Structures are given as C-alpha cells and as structure tokens.
Amino acid sequence: METVPAALARAAHEYGRNAALVDPHVRRWSFAELHDEVVTVARALIAAGIEPGDRVAVWAPNSAKWMLSALGILYAGATLVPVNTRYTAVEAADVIGRSGARGLIVTGPFLGTDRLAALRDIGAEPPPFVLPLPDWDAFRERSGRVPRATAEKRATEVRPDDVSDILYTSGTTGRSKGAMSAHRQSLAVARAWAEIGGLDLRDRYLIVNPFFHSFGLKAGILACLVSGATVIPQAVFDVSRALDLVQAERITVLPGPPTLYTGLLDHPARSGRDLRSLRLAVSGAATVPPVLVDRIRDELGFATVLTAYGLTEAVVATMCRPGDDTRTVAYTSGRAAAGFEVRIAGEDGEILLRGPNVMLGYLDDPAATAEAVDPDGWLHTGDVGTLDAAGNLTITDRLKDMYVSGGFNVYPAEVERALAALPGVAEAAVVGVPDERLGEVGKAYVVARPGHRLTADQVLxxxxxxxxxxxxxxxxAFPPGLPHNASGKVLKYRLRENR
Structure with missing residues (x-):
C-alpha cells in the first residue's frame, strides 16, 4: 500500500528503535515511538471531529509538533494543507478558506507575531476545529476518547490515490493555487530523492527547508520516513545554531538554497566546529556557481554535492547523481528522476514534464489545471531550459523573467551565472527596467560577501x-540582501517594484 500511514507502520516495523525524530533539548523519538505518537495524534483529531477526506491546515514553523501533526492528519484519513509561515493573516485566511479546511493547527507567538490573534483581528472565520500548539498536551488527552483500533481502521482505509496534501504555490506572479498530490505520488518523489541521495538509517538530516514547502515535507520528512534517516528540524535558519547542531547531532545531510551554504562558509565560528559528519548537500532554486560547489566540498567537507529541479506541481523532476563533476552540478539540474520525462518545447524553449507524479490538479480550479497540464499529460512549467546530450537539464530562466532589450531576448539567469563567477559576489539578481531607447535594459542587484567591496565598474x-x-x-545596485521566498528563489517582483 503506497500510503503515508502504511509507510509509517512499515518504518516502525523495519527501523524500530532507530532514531526517527529529534527535538534537541526536548525529546527523541524512535520509529516505533513515532508511530505510537502519530496514532495518538490521529485519535485526538478523530475525537475533535475530523472525518476522512477533511482538510486540516497547519500554520507553524518547523518543529517536532509540526511533523507529528502532519503525520497524524494523514493517519486519520484527512488531507494536509500546509500554510506558509511568511504569509500575513490575510494571505493565510485566503488559503485556509479556499482549501475548505475543517481544522487548523497553528503556532503560538512566533517571530513577534501571534498568528491566531492576527486571524481574529481581521475577522477571519476560523475552521470548526482550531488547535493552538501551546495547547498540545490538552489536545493529546482527547485521544483517550477514541480507541486505537478506530485510528488504525482509518489508516488502513486510506488509498494510494487519495489526496494526501494540497500545497499552495508561492503566488509570486499571481494568486496562489493549491496543487493536489496523492499519497502514492508524495511517497514516490520522496523515495526517488532518498535513493539518489543514498539516505539510510545512518543519516541524520537537519531540515532547514520549511515543512510547508515540498522540499521540507517530501524531500525532507517523507524522504526520512521511507529511508530510516533521522529528522532534526530547525524552525528558522540561524547559521550559528546550525553549526552547533551539526556538531552536537552529527548531522550528515543538510540541503538548502545556495545562501545557506554561503552563510555557513562565511561564518566566523565555522572553524571552531567539528563538521566532519557532513556528507550530502543538495541545492536548487538558484544559480550555484562552480566555485561554490568546490567550496562546499573542500571547505565544509561534503563528499557529495547535488543540484535538483522541481516545483510544487512536480516536486522532484530532475536531479544530479553522486559522482557528477563540478560543471554538471553547477550548470545543470541533473537528469530526469522519479519517473519523469523532460522535453523542451516551442521557440521559447519551455520545459515540459510528464510522469506519474505530476500533480492531480489545482484544487477547485479546472481552468488553471487545463492551462498547466495539456491533454497529453505534459506539465507546462513556465521555466525555460535546455537539455544536453546526456539528458542534463539547464534552467535558463522563467518565461516571465525574460525581457527584450533592443529587440534581443535577455534571460536574466544567464547574466546571473556570469555575475556569480565574480570573486566577492555572494548573490546576484537581474531584472529588466524601462529604457526609452531600447525598451528595457538590465539592472543588477549584487550582494557582496562579507569583507569584500565591489564597485559598479568592476561588475559591469x-x-x-x-x-x-x-x-x-x-x-x-548593492543591497545588503535580496528578498527570497521559502524555497530560496529571489522574489524579483519586489526588485521590480523598487527599481
């Protein structure tokens, strides 16, 4: 049975006493204990009135309770709706309302904001069931009203084609859409990611990528569930804290955007930490210059550095393989993975994807679904790219990011790759700005590495x-930093707003 509840039960049987989840300074769960705790959460949700097929939203940062909540929702036969922790109350209320959520699990005050109070302040109608995470212990006590057999029956009735999760797109170019995935799909992409990365029960995975994003949920929590690796969540990426965790918890797997690795490399405390346990780095969502790939290997000690490509609607579409050389890892996103076919179409060179793990569709939006997935099953990604003779995919740009200068198409990603090779550049982004003579010209936003000073003349x-x-x-322009979404992609619309 390709369902998350079945995968959890299998993990408890196969990995038993091996560590499944670690919340430093709080508690550690073995796979057997994780299974028991998830059943308890499922029983409490059933007691709260959650029925099979109901949607339950989780609006909280990475934590053990997030993972327990998500797995408990799925075990109870419901559908998980993760909510971006960066959303305002208005944005969150929109997603919660459009998803038709019957339940909401929400963090207490976090980063100076009480999210539940913020929802109330704007007059948002809450779902019938609301659980503030500070009330976790009282919530767990509800489980006593429901026999374990009831929760186990719910779990066995879940089918592989049932919707496991609805992940909302970033909404950087318009209103976010809810991409639906089946249990079999979420597990298949997780398994593919874990197999390529070589995850097993010896691995300890520091998950910095947000759980509300497919990278944190499917290439994170679920990848560990199917491989026996240990989850160590970090709520907010803090370089010093991450370095401490790598040393204390003997972290082996640490994926993230390029900025995560530059943060580790440039932190003054790095030299005082024992990072020898690190073995696997996986990045994506942005240009990864060859010099950074080499530094991740040579200075941080990762034996394997990979890049990958995916999106909410497909998750893991291509991925490099262990043993790929620096150029392949830096300039491509690897070869097709997780059963996907990849094709480059049209004059614009749009990347199309087809396979068993393309989303089921957008929730309550058949028009957007038909626009995204054509009658032959090809997902039109909106990304532009090329394939080399070996099948490696190079992401050229987003169709919407391209601009025309003097009649010539300019793809900012190509310019950004050139900028990434300039010593002293930590990160760069390029957008088109209006020009009376040429229509549009490029404007570069360049963030310098600590201790480096760059000038416009040097850059140009x-x-x-x-x-x-x-x-x-x-x-x-030389800003102190660039705006990013949860997956590490630069929010270029913000740069355009301030140009």
Whole structure:
C-alpha cells in the first residue's frame, strides 16, 4: 500500500528503535515511538471531529509538533494543507478558506507575531476545529476518547490515490493555487530523492527547508520516513545554531538554497566546529556557481554535492547523481528522476514534464489545471531550459523573467551565472527596467560577501568580458540582501517594484 500511514507502520516495523525524530533539548523519538505518537495524534483529531477526506491546515514553523501533526492528519484519513509561515493573516485566511479546511493547527507567538490573534483581528472565520500548539498536551488527552483500533481502521482505509496534501504555490506572479498530490505520488518523489541521495538509517538530516514547502515535507520528512534517516528540524535558519547542531547531532545531510551554504562558509565560528559528519548537500532554486560547489566540498567537507529541479506541481523532476563533476552540478539540474520525462518545447524553449507524479490538479480550479497540464499529460512549467546530450537539464530562466532589450531576448539567469563567477559576489539578481531607447535594459542587484567591496565598474566590466553587449546590465545596485521566498528563489517582483 503506497500510503503515508502504511509507510509509517512499515518504518516502525523495519527501523524500530532507530532514531526517527529529534527535538534537541526536548525529546527523541524512535520509529516505533513515532508511530505510537502519530496514532495518538490521529485519535485526538478523530475525537475533535475530523472525518476522512477533511482538510486540516497547519500554520507553524518547523518543529517536532509540526511533523507529528502532519503525520497524524494523514493517519486519520484527512488531507494536509500546509500554510506558509511568511504569509500575513490575510494571505493565510485566503488559503485556509479556499482549501475548505475543517481544522487548523497553528503556532503560538512566533517571530513577534501571534498568528491566531492576527486571524481574529481581521475577522477571519476560523475552521470548526482550531488547535493552538501551546495547547498540545490538552489536545493529546482527547485521544483517550477514541480507541486505537478506530485510528488504525482509518489508516488502513486510506488509498494510494487519495489526496494526501494540497500545497499552495508561492503566488509570486499571481494568486496562489493549491496543487493536489496523492499519497502514492508524495511517497514516490520522496523515495526517488532518498535513493539518489543514498539516505539510510545512518543519516541524520537537519531540515532547514520549511515543512510547508515540498522540499521540507517530501524531500525532507517523507524522504526520512521511507529511508530510516533521522529528522532534526530547525524552525528558522540561524547559521550559528546550525553549526552547533551539526556538531552536537552529527548531522550528515543538510540541503538548502545556495545562501545557506554561503552563510555557513562565511561564518566566523565555522572553524571552531567539528563538521566532519557532513556528507550530502543538495541545492536548487538558484544559480550555484562552480566555485561554490568546490567550496562546499573542500571547505565544509561534503563528499557529495547535488543540484535538483522541481516545483510544487512536480516536486522532484530532475536531479544530479553522486559522482557528477563540478560543471554538471553547477550548470545543470541533473537528469530526469522519479519517473519523469523532460522535453523542451516551442521557440521559447519551455520545459515540459510528464510522469506519474505530476500533480492531480489545482484544487477547485479546472481552468488553471487545463492551462498547466495539456491533454497529453505534459506539465507546462513556465521555466525555460535546455537539455544536453546526456539528458542534463539547464534552467535558463522563467518565461516571465525574460525581457527584450533592443529587440534581443535577455534571460536574466544567464547574466546571473556570469555575475556569480565574480570573486566577492555572494548573490546576484537581474531584472529588466524601462529604457526609452531600447525598451528595457538590465539592472543588477549584487550582494557582496562579507569583507569584500565591489564597485559598479568592476561588475559591469566583468560582464562585458563574458556577455554580448545587449546582455550587459546598464546599472548596478548593492543591497545588503535580496528578498527570497521559502524555497530560496529571489522574489524579483519586489526588485521590480523598487527599481
């Protein structure tokens, strides 16, 4: 049975006393104990009135309780609806309302915001069942009203094609859409990711990627569940705290956006930490320059560095493989994975994906679903790319990010790759800005590494040596940082708003 409840029961049987979940300074759960605790959560949810097929939203940062809540929701036969912790109350209320959630599990005050109070302040109608996580112990006590056999029956009645989760897109170019995945799909992409990365019960996985995102949920929690690896969640990425956890918990797996690795590399406390346990780094969502790949290997000690490509609607579409050289890892996102076919279509070179793990569709939005997935089953990603002879995919850009300068198409990702090779650059983004003569020209936003000072002349001169004239930005800004979404992608619409 390809369902999450069945996978959890199998993990409890196969991995038993091996560590499944670690909440440092609080508690550690073996796989057998994790199974028991999830059954308790499922019983409490059933006691609260959650029925099979109901949707339950979780609006909270990474934590043991998030993981227990999510698995408990699925064990009770309900559907998980993760909510972005960066959302305002208005945005969260929109997603919770449109999802038709019958329940909401919400954090207490976090990063200076009481999210439940914020929902009440805007007059949002709460679901019938609301659990503030500070009330966790009282919630667990409800489980005594429901026999374990009832929860186990619910779990066995879940089917592989039932909707396991509804993940909302980032909404950076419009209203977010709820991408639905079946249990079999969520597990298949998790298993593919885990197999390529070589995860097993010896691994200890520090999950910094948000659980509300597919990287944290499916390439994180579920990947560990199917491989026997241990989950160690981190609520907010703090470099010093991450370094402490790597040393104290003997972390072996640490994926994240490129900025995570530059943060670790440039932190003054790094040299005083024992990082020898690290073995697997996986990145994506942004340009990864070759020099950074080499530094991750040589200075942080990762034996394997991989890049991957996916999106909410497909999760793990391509991935590099252990043994790939630096150039392949830096300039491509690897080869097809998880049963996907990859095709480049049309004059624009849009990336199309087809396979058993393409989303079931967007919740309550057949028009958007039909626009995204054509009658032949190809998912139109909106990304532009190329395939080399070995099948490695290079992401050129987003269709919407391309701009036209003097009649020539300019793909910002190509310019950003050139900028990434300039010593002293931590991160860079390029957007098109209006120009009376050429229509649009490029503006580069460049973040310098600590201890480095860059000038516009240096940046533009570097580009002129490597790019055709129409691709060279006409201006440069040096902000202290760039705005990102939860998966590490730069929010270019914010740069355009402030241009």
């Amino acid at each position: 001169g570097h580009c002129r040596e490597r790019l055709a004239g129409f691709k060279v930005p006409r201006s440069v």
